[in-house]
Amino acid sequence: MDTRKTIKKIGNSAFLPLSQDILQELKADVGSTLRVSVSERQFTAQVVDSHYDETWRAADRMASRYARTLRLFGQ
Numbered sequence: 001m002d003t004r005k006t007i008k009k010i011g012n013s014a015f016l017p018l019s020q021d022i023l024q025e026l027k028a029d030v031g032s033t034l035r036v037s038v039s040e041r042q043f044t045a046q047v048v049d050s051h052y053d054e055t056w057r058a059a060d061r062m063a064s065r066y067a068r069t070l071r072l073f074g075q
Contacts, residue, residue, distance in 0.1 A: 001025050 001022065008015045023029060026047050035049040063070060 003019075005016055005018075008017065008031070018026075023032075026032075026034075026045070028034070028047045033050065034045045034046050035046050035048075
């Protein structure tokens with residue numbers, strides 16, 4: 001899908017309105033979290049799979065808490 005959108009100002013922030021068609025294409029809804037990356041004056045928005053991110057956060061917490069134990073297991 002290729003379309004033009006205008007960045008709007010709301011208070012002290014910028015806002016890019018997304019039409020229902022774009023949301024459907026992204027399989028997103030109002031309140032969904034997007035991961036945005038910027039490169040060479042272009043940005044990409046990707047819907048975040050919250051279960052995936054929660055799993056990684058839990059793994060990071062576990063690795064931090066048991067770092068010494070994991071190092072010992074790795075020897």
